[in-house]
Amino acid sequence: EIVLTQSPATLSLSPGERATLSCRASQSVTSYLAWYQQKPGQAPRLLIYDTSTRATGVPARFSGSGSGTDFTLTISSLEPEDFAVYYCQQRTNSLSFGGGTKVEIK
Amino acid sequence: QVQLQESGPGLVKPSQTLSLTCAVSGDSISSDGYYWSWIRQYPGKGLEWIGYIYYSGSTYYKPSLASRVTMSLDTSKNQFSLNLSSVTAADTAVYYCVRGGLLPPAPINWFDPWGQGTLVTVSS
Numbered sequence: 001e002i003v004l005t006q007s008p009a010t011l012s013l014s015p016g017e018r019a020t021l022s023c024r025a026s027q028s029v030t031s032y033l034a035w036y037q038q039k040p041g042q043a044p045r046l047l048i049y050d051t052s053t054r055a056t057g058v059p060a061r062f063s064g065s066g067s068g069t070d071f072t073l074t075i076s077s078l079e080p081e082d083f084a085v086y087y088c089q090q091r092t093n094s095l096s097f098g099g100g101t102k103v104e105i106k
Numbered sequence: 107q108v109q110l111q112e113s114g115p116g117l118v119k120p121s122q123t124l125s126l127t128c129a130v131s132g133d134s135i136s137s138d139g140y141y142w143s144w145i146r147q148y149p150g151k152g153l154e155w156i157g158y159i160y161y162s163g164s165t166y167y168k169p170s171l172a173s174r175v176t177m178s179l180d181t182s183k184n185q186f187s188l189n190l191s192s193v194t195a196a197d198t199a200v201y202y203c204v205r206g207g208l209l210p211p212a213p214i215n216w217f218d219p220w221g222q223g224t225l226v227t228v229s230s
Contacts, residue, residue, distance in 0.1 A: 034216050043202055043220035044153070049213045054209075087153060091215055094168065097153035 002026050004088050004098035012106040018019045019075040021101045023088035028068045032092045035064055035073045038100075047086075048073060078103070108132040110203045110221035115222050118197075118228050124190040126219060128181070128203030136161050136181050139209040143217065144177065144188045154177035154199075158206060159186055193228045 006015040013019055023033065031051045034073040036044035048064035051071060061076040075082055083105050088098040114126035128142070135142060143158035157167035159177040167175045176189040190197060201224055204217040212218070 041225050045217035046216055049216040095155040
């Protein structure tokens with residue numbers, strides 16, 4: 001099974017700041033990587049798929065990049081509603097999720 | 107807009123079978139544009155994919171769980187189900203039902219949307 005390692009575990013930032021989240025795969029997942037956002041008490045929500053495609057209704061401040069084993073989710077300017085936990089997921093070899101990065105208010 | 111809603115017992119005894127149902131509204135589970143899946147989230151927040159079932163009834167389970175998992179469709183009720191046998195405390199988690207896309211404009215082979223989730227605790 002492909003292991004996805006997310007870093008950092010916690011990111012403490014202020015509204016308006018730029019957030020950069022990392023997801024590293026134990027082997028290449030080509031471009032088959034997605035990002036999900038989860039707020040407390042809610043189910044995960046698809047944000048980005050196929051590395052860089054925003055899901056319907058996702059604001060343009062969210063962007064994804066990378067290929068192979070290294071991927072990045074960038075939030076260009078944090079809004080209050082963006083403070084949440086973010087998970088990456090691959091589907092190249094079976095299906096697996098990363099451990100998550102919590103973006104908290106500094 | 108499609109909505110998914112899980113239902114089932116919140117408490118299951120060890121060695122018994124966990125049974126959950128996902129009611130789908132706003133879309134037909136018989137549509138060839140989608141497949142239907144179960145994902146669980148442990149109390150420590152880790153996510154684990156369990157398996158999926160296609161509109162045709164074909165299934166694919168995570169290999170490490172395959173010996174204990176059964177999924178099925180009930181097209182008359184527009185719902186699908188999960189059975190997980192021989193449960194232990196390690197199966198305690200929030201269980202989500204989710205939809206996967208097979209045809210555009212849905213995200214192909216990604217999970218969207220998710221049900222709200224249901225907590226299942228395995229304890230005597």
